[in-house]
Amino acid sequence: MLDMKKYKKDNPCVQCGYCCSVGPCHYGHWENGKCSFLLVDNKEVGTFKCKLYENIKIKEKYSNFPMFDGYCSSSLGNTVRDKVIKR
Secondary structure, three states: OHHHHHHHHHOOOOOOOOHHOOOOOOOOOOOOOOOEEEEEOOOOOOEEEEEOHHHHHHHOOOOOOOOOOOOOOOOOOOOOHHHHHHH
C-alpha cells in the first residue's frame, strides 16, 4: 500500500511547470500548448510560477487536496522535473 506521507516527502513539487504544460487545471486557461497563467520564475533553473497562485490559495484554504504546496503528482518519468532537480 502506498504511504502518502512518505510519497509527499520524497516527491515535493519543484515548480517545473510540467503539469501546467500538459493540461490546465480548472482555474487555468489553455493557450499555445500551455496554461496562459504559467510564468517563468527562474529561466536558468527552469522553474515556473502560477499567476493565480495567491487567489487559488485563498479559494482552496480548506481543501483536502490543494492545488499547491503539496507534492508532485507526475514525478515518475518526468524528465522536465528531473532537469530542475539536477540544476
